């Protein structure tokens with residue numbers, strides 16, 4: 001990668017606490033500037049995620065969401081504001097991210113992710129973040145990321161709990177994909193969504209911020225990747241656990257005799273929404 005190490009004085013001041021870090025420095029900051037990250041879902045996870053990525057100086061951030069801001073979103077979706085109720089969420093999140101850092105390029109997509117548009121979109125980004133709250137989009141995105149060889153940083157929240165992992169079998173030999181962990185979507189109605197079961201707003205904030213941290217680590221190539229591990233946070237018990245994930249040799253998506261080779265199984269009407 002050709003890195004542009006020419007920073008303006010304002011950039012040096014804005015990113016000075018990054019540049020001071022031995023593991024970031026000017027080179028790391030230049031990597032962040034050159035990076036292209038796609039945030040899917042501008043909701044409870046996508047809000048802190050998009051804001052921290054913009055603040056960190058990620059050069060290009062795509063934000064996908066086809067929803068509009070509602071009053072019931074504002075308990076957790078901190079990229080949106082009361083005076084933007086009714087606005088498109090992707091546009092509203094772009095306004096919030098730009099207000100923090102006008103130097104970054106934000107690409108809002110007011111669209112529902114589907115089998116026809118997902119691969120074209122993924123092709124334009126290096127790293128993809130799943131901040132959605134439905135299994136239709138989660139599985140579509142997980143399949144598309146393996147087919148397009150993109151790193152997927154995936155977070156999920158419900159009630160007082162959060163989960164986080166990184167899936168990059170194309171880079172991590174023996175690393176699992178999302179389907180190694182969850183081979184099939186659960187039967188409709190068997191797992192409640194946040195709109196059915198509720199979620200503590202701050203829990204989405206913590207998980208979206210952890211997700212942003214893992215994105216930055218992947219770009220900077222520092223620390224231990226969360227690939228092959230699942231972080232589980234129980235907010236009520238104030239307990240973090242990390243469990244090991246292994247690639248499933250019989251996985252339909254990344255296994256030896258993989259049967260999922262395109263997105264044809266996703267060509268049915270689905271529902272996309274964000275946490």
Ligand SMILES: [Zn+2]
Nearest residue numbers: 177180251254
């Ligand atoms: Zn797999």
